[in-house]
Amino acid sequence: MLNLLKPPIEAFQEFVLLSIRAFRNIFRSPHYADDIFIQMDVIGVGSLFIVSLIGLFSGIVMALQMARALTQYGAQGQVGQIVSITLVRELGPVLTAVLVAGRNASGIASELGSMKVTEQIDAMRALGTDPIQKLVTPRLIALAAVLPLLTIISDFIGLTGGYFIASTMLGLTFSEYWTSAWQVLEYNDIAQGLLKPLVFAVIIALVGCFYGMKTTGGTQGVGRSTTSAVVSSSVWIFVLTAFITYVWNRAFAQ
Amino acid sequence: MTPGDSTILRFEDVSLHFDTTVALDRVSFEMHPGQTYVVFGAAGSGKTMLLKVAVGLVRPNSGRVWLFGEEITHLREQDLFDMRARVGILFQEGGLFDSLTVAENVAYPLTNQRVLRHAITERSSNGNGAARTVEDRVRESLRFVELEETLDKFPAELSGGMRRRVGIARAVVSEPALLLYDSPTAGLDPITANTIVALILKERDLRNTATIMVTHRYQDGHLMANFRYNPNSGQIERAGGGRDVGQVSTKFLVMNGGRLVFEGTEPELQANQDEYVRKFLRAGGA
Structure with a gap:
């Protein structure tokens, strides 16, 4: 039993140590600003199109599903509210994060994994650079900066998708839809919708880097790390969104 | 016993293991300036780990390591x-x-190692006209491995042998x-x-660098022990003629299963009769 528990506990310990070092390095020089901007470009600009596309269709689907249900009660005017609440609180942050996890946790794990198996990480240490400072911290900062932004864009495009359905199928006017969508949102919905991507960003960056840095076993090992990074970060996103929502509801229960 | 300052590298009873595999098993040896060590061993015999432990990239489970007379076993990474x-x-x-050009790769130690970076800025700020810039040293180093024309290429565009030579240029630039x-x-x-061994000999003999x-x-070992670089002719030639530098200063280590055999x-x-040791002599056929 103890032997069964040892590897996951050791892995968790390593993960925590990596996280501590990565956060500590934010406040330590040298800072690799170039690397931060490159990662922001790769992750943020690179994910923009796919995130927008998924945002648009999640808004459309939400509106379509709700349209049928709400029409039964003659409450089709509320479609804007429902799309807005679900997107901003939950779907926007989670879908965006899962997409970015699929796209970038894998990218980070495979890039760092390849560097590990070709001894580039060792070379870095041998040549006077802390690999956590140079590789992990810039990715952490970049993701924490761009994931909330991507989520905002995805939310907005999702709402636009909802408007498209509301106006074409339910005959709602521009102001009917947008006013209800806007007014239903409270500050704590927006705060929740921005806290989640920030937490997910940290998870995606650290999980991707963690699996990358502990890659062993050549190119096969890189493949394994990549898969593990995507699976773990996606699972963590869902677990944490449930946790945050629960805590949030307790704290702000009306 | 405290090792004198004259040792470049000293291992004392160094052991290293990963889970169940033994990488190093009570390895002890001592290396002095100007010496050359050639380490033989089958795959997985711990040769690479020996080098990584020597510079603190991997910490041993037990034993002590001194580098340039200073114990590094418990030193902080910084x-x-x-x-x-x-x-x-x-x-x-x-x-x-991969993401850097050949020139950036070779310049990396000079621009990232704190001590080297400081040394360079200090020299240039002293108004020392003869001070070499990072670029001069990178060019010099690439000229040394005869790859000056690859400055702006990426490692992926080079052949295996050329990449190895760029690696040597980066190792010797500091x-x-x-x-x-x-x-x-x-x-x-x-x-x-x-060609690669000739470059290694050239570096060793021009600057009298301790080499493992x-x-x-x-x-490779035979060449290291018996040949040297002649700066006058620019050729590699057999050492000898009363001043047998190579033979005296070159030592051989053979590793088997993490042990120094x-x-x-x-x-x-x-002259050694051990079957495992003799295997390397036969394989070379020199």
């Missing part, structure tokens, strides 16, 4: 960086950064006191392999 600035390493996989070569000739054709070369080719000179190696 302090190790400064020690490593005096060591050049050629990694088996090359360890060149003019280190100790050079470690991890299987520099592995996977290369014999002609390219000999890990290899499985006996011929032989330590001695080339004639002692040739």
Whole structure:
């Protein structure tokens, strides 16, 4: 039993140590600003199109599903509210994060994994650079900066998708839809919708880097790390969104 | 016993294991300035780990390691960086950064090692006209390995042998006191392999650098022990003529399953009757 528990506990310990070092390095020089901007470009600009596309269709689907249900009660005017609440609180942050996890946790794990198996990480240490400072911290900062932004864009495009359905199928006017969508949102919905991507960003960056840095076993090992990074970060996103929502509801229960 | 300052590298009872595999098993040896060590061993015998432990990239489970007379076994990573600035390493996989050009790769130690960076800025701010800039040193180093024309290329555009040479250029650019070569000739054709060994000899003999070369080719060790670089003719020639530099200062180590099974000179190696040790002599056929 103890032997069964040892590897996951050791892995968790390593993960925590990596996280501590990565956060500590934010406040330590040298800072690799170039690397931060490159990662922001790769992750943020690179994910923009796919995130927008998924945002648009999640808004459309939400509106379509709700349209049928709400029409039964003659409450089709509320479609804007429902799309807005679900997107901003939950779907926007989670879908965006899962997409970015699929796209970038894998990218980070495979890039760092390849560097590990070709001894580039060792070379870095041998040549006077802390690999956590140079590789992990810039990715952490970049993701924490761009994931909330991507989520905002995805939310907005999702709402636009909802408007498209509301106006074409339910005959709602521009102001009917947008006013209800806007007014239903409270500050704590927006705060929740921005806290989640920030937490997910940290998870995606650290999980991707963690699996990358502990890659062993050549190119096969890189493949394994990549898969593990995507699976773990996606699972963590869902677990944490449930946790945050629960805590949030307790704290702000009306 | 406290090791004197004259040792470049000293291992005392160093052991290292990962889970159930033993990488190093109570390894002890001592290396002095100007010496050359050639390390033979089969795959997985702990040769690479020996080099990594020597510069603190991997910490041993037990035993002590001294680098340049200072014990590094418990040094913090930040302090190790400064020690490593005096060591050049050629990694088996090359360890060149894919995302950087050849010039940036070779310049990397000069721009990232704190001590080296400070030394360069200090010299140039003193108004020393003769001070060499980073670019001069990168060019010089690439000229040394005869690859000056590849400055702006990326490692992926180079052949295996050329990448190895760029790796050597990066290892020697900081003019280190100790050079470690991890299987520099592995996977290369014999002609390219000999070119690489010739470069290693040239660096060793021009600057009298202490050198450790890990290899499985006996011929590499034989060249290291018996040949030297003649700066006048620019050729590699057999050492000898009353001043047998190579023979005296070159030592051979043979590793098996993490243990040091032989330590001695080339004639002692040739006279050794151990089956495992003899395998390397036969394989080389030199």
